[in-house]
Amino acid sequence: MRFLVPVLVLVGLIVLFAVGLHHDPREVPSPLIGKPAPAFRLPLLGEEKLVSEAELKGRPLLVNFFASWCEGCQVEHPVLMKLAQEQQVEIVGMDYKDALPDITRWLQRHGNPYRKIVLDAQGTAGLDWGVYGVPETFVLNAEGVIVYKQIGPMTEDAWREKIAPLLAGARP
Template structure:
């Protein structure tokens, strides 16, 4: 005996178009959120891996280079030109968000004139780089331009920002990957510079 309260299949209500649309939207948002989390995780993992990579250059002569100056492209600079006194070399690009974050910190440090401060503009359009420095200020005594990034390979530069300390003999004494902070300057860069100045 059939249940008289149950409508026949032909009379049962199908899900409304609104309900289907809502379900599709929810599923879509779920997958978008999942992909976003995966992308963020991969990005953070790659960044952490890059920042944890030890530099094989520490304690070794800096790779030879011959690069034009950003402001004066007809003037070239070699590593031999920078020998004699220690210098800090900061790798940056107008396309680099972290470079904008660290720039005020580096500018304050450069104003102390504790050490020569060299800029290394990586894979940038000259006009974009000049406009960036005009907007945010130029703390560098000179800026090298590595438009194609070939010299960066020799230095083991993976991206920007990265910062090196090179002593007067051309030996790489310190490297930091990522944005430099006041704490990093106080706890890492300055102690490394003091050792260089003490001849250690």
């Protein structure tokens, strides 16, 4: 009986630390979840016209912020290539703070999993989407609403366990 209080305190601390240690402080929850994709007007790679967020509506898709200078993007690239080849989902690339020759060379070398690539050379769209470190991937439903954000490289586990189930429900 006299050990009740210390034991309770110890159990409380263990629970607190267990939660704290499994919580990655680098993953800042996005306030944009549940909100429509932020507006932008930017050029497309290899095309003359500007596109806007309206382009992202009508089907569920991934919006992947990436760059040729980004290490994590090379890590996730095979996963995106596989998703694109298996036609699991449409992927739109947001080329963040990059130079045209660099990104062209990068895509030639690693392959292109993107249906379209938006050129965010100044990082303005990145700012409006709350991007703080590429790669970051936003999951949009058919209404163009952000339903999930993957911070850091896309993984097969994240796709299978978190994103695919969300999109299965969002398919029209």
